[in-house]
Amino acid sequence: MRQPYVAGNWKMYKTVAEAVSLATELADGLKHSRNKLMVAPPFTALSAVGAALTGSGILLGAQNMAAELEGAHTGEISVRMLKDLGVRVVIIGHSERRHVYHESDELINQKVRLALTEGMEVILCVGETLDEREAGEVERVVGTQLQAGLSGVELGSLEQVTIAYEPVWAIGTGKTATPADADAVHQYIRRWFSETYGSDTALSMIVQYGGSVKPGNIAALMNMENIDGALVGGASLKAETFLPISRFND
Numbered sequence: 151m152r153q154p155y156v157a158g159n160w161k162m163y164k165t166v167a168e169a170v171s172l173a174t175e176l177a178d179g180l181k182h183s184r185n186k187l188m189v190a191p192p193f194t195a196l197s198a199v200g201a202a203l204t205g206s207g208i209l210l211g212a213q214n215m216a217a218e219l220e221g222a223h224t225g226e227i228s229v230r231m232l233k234d235l236g237v238r239v240v241i242i243g244h245s246e247r248r249h250v251y252h253e254s255d256e257l258i259n260q261k262v263r264l265a266l267t268e269g270m271e272v273i274l275c276v277g278e279t280l281d282e283r284e285a286g287e288v289e290r291v292v293g294t295q296l297q298a299g300l301s302g303v304e305l306g307s308l309e310q311v312t313i314a315y316e317p318v319w320a321i322g323t324g325k326t327a328t329p330a331d332a333d334a335v336h337q338y339i340r341r342w343f344s345e346t347y348g349s350d351t352a353l354s355m356i357v358q359y360g361g362s363v364k365p366g367n368i369a370a371l372m373n374m375e376n377i378d379g380a381l382v383g384g385a386s387l388k389a390e391t392f393l394p395i396s397r398f399n400d
């Protein structure tokens with residue numbers, strides 16, 4: 151059985167006080183959840199949010215990390231700095247990192263391997279643009295991102311890895327992939343794992359869907375056979391929307 155996993159990506163929103171206030175509401179509201187839960191505040195609020203989440207069972211996540219352990223990298227944040235703040239999970243390869251900040255598959259792979267070596271859990275994001283979808287290239291694009299992103303990752307480390315399928319055209323646009331369209335790509339992702347790592351691994355991999363997930367569409371998405379959770383952006387910024395998403399199966 152794959153445990154449902156709902157994660158909130160707060161992106162570049164919230165001051166420390168705003169972040170703590172939301173984290174406190176979530177910690178109160180999600181105490182007895184059966185689901186795996188994570189929130190990824192901006193770096194500046196990690197420490198305070200970590201304190202607010204203590205004892206709640208909600209994991210503290212980061213939205214990105216440096217590809218190097220340390221060094222002269224102005225403006226970067228290292229995996230050990232994150233661990234030092236109690237961060238357990240890092241989102242790598244988000245489409246905004248890929249498309250706005252031009253992160254390559256090679257860089258993403260370097261980050262994935264470093265995070266895993268350092269004992270961090272990873273959410274590796276994959277997904278096609280609208281042009282790629284219209285050109286019939288979804289599987290090629292997603293397959294390439296998986297192949298490159300997980301290059302050199304051993305079977306034994308995959309327990310630390312979650313995949314988030316996030317079609318770029320659905321992120322922050324209000325357009326959600328239909329549950330059936332999303333499930334078809336999730337099924338492809340599971341097939342890729344089966345061919346690359348074996349069928350047991352494929353069955354145990356958690357594959358989240360991301361892209362305009364809301365209280366009104368989470369149940370239909372989670373009803374699909376290959377959708378195991380959600381990576382939520384906009385709707386994770388308020389307790390009134392993130393609580394019902396996180397409690398979709400209560």
Ligand code: PGA
Binds near residue numbers: 324361363385
């Ligand atoms: P969205 O973002 O829920 O606002 O579409 C999802 C994401 O970027 O992870």
